Amino acid sequence: MESIDQAPRDEATIAYFDSHVPEYSVGRLDRATAFVRTHASAGASLIDLGCGTGNTLVHLREQTPIGEVVGLDVSSRCLEITRGRIGCETYQGSIFDRSIVAAIGRTFDFVLVAAVLHHLIGRTRSASRAYARAALENALSLVSPGGHLIVMEPVIYPSWAMDGLFFLKKGVSRITSRRVPIGGYWNNIGPPVVSYYTNEELREMAMMSGPVRIVVFEAEEMAVPRLARRIMRKTSTTMIVEKISDRT
DSSP, rough: OOOSSSSHHHHHHHHHHHHHHOOGGGGGGHHHHHHHHOOOOTTTEEEHHHHHHHHHHHHHHHHHHHHHHEEEEOOOHHHHHHHHHHHOOEEETTTTTTHHHHHOOOOOEEEEEEEEEOOOOHHHHHHHHHHHHHHHHHHTEEEEEEEEEEEEEEEOOOHHHHHHHHHHHHHHHHHOOOBSSSSSSSSSSSSOOOOOOOOOHHHHHHSSSEEEEEEEEEEEEOOOOOOGGOOEEEEEEEEEEEEEEEOO
């Protein structure tokens, strides 16, 4: 397993988000929004680890009792847009970098990690899994005792096919910095490189991250390209864990 005491900068992924500045639909977080709406007290705090352009933070502040929001992202361009849009405190860096957690130096009632884990890329799939596990452990350290860590991930089966996709994308990304769509813009074999996990792996990662109790685990089936339907299955998965206590 790669050491992640000093997290490397994934320059290719950072450059991709700086140049493309994608804005993802807040609809993917309907289950998470509903949970926060019913469980947050007035003025509760939330940090979005991978906040992108800040539209999720705006949505959550408008649709829930959340009073304080903070954003973290690897992209300086995305953070610039976030600050202009919502005027919140922001941090630049990757959640699998422990120094970022130290720099933030506080905890929150809610910590959101939405469609981030599959973008934490190491040299191999095994290294990428280690990054994802470290990210969840770091994210949990930002949750106040009794607070909640909310994880949303696109989940794809079978795992062996995702091994192949990982290395295919790595190979194509060495040739071109452009997306290479297959069956639509969001299905491609070009950059950015991604490492998707199964629902079973997400559960295991969460339980390994610290003293937690999984309170929500919902996997909504999603459409896949026609040519891949015989071998591939995809879900949009929302996992919410309650932090039981601080680790002693």
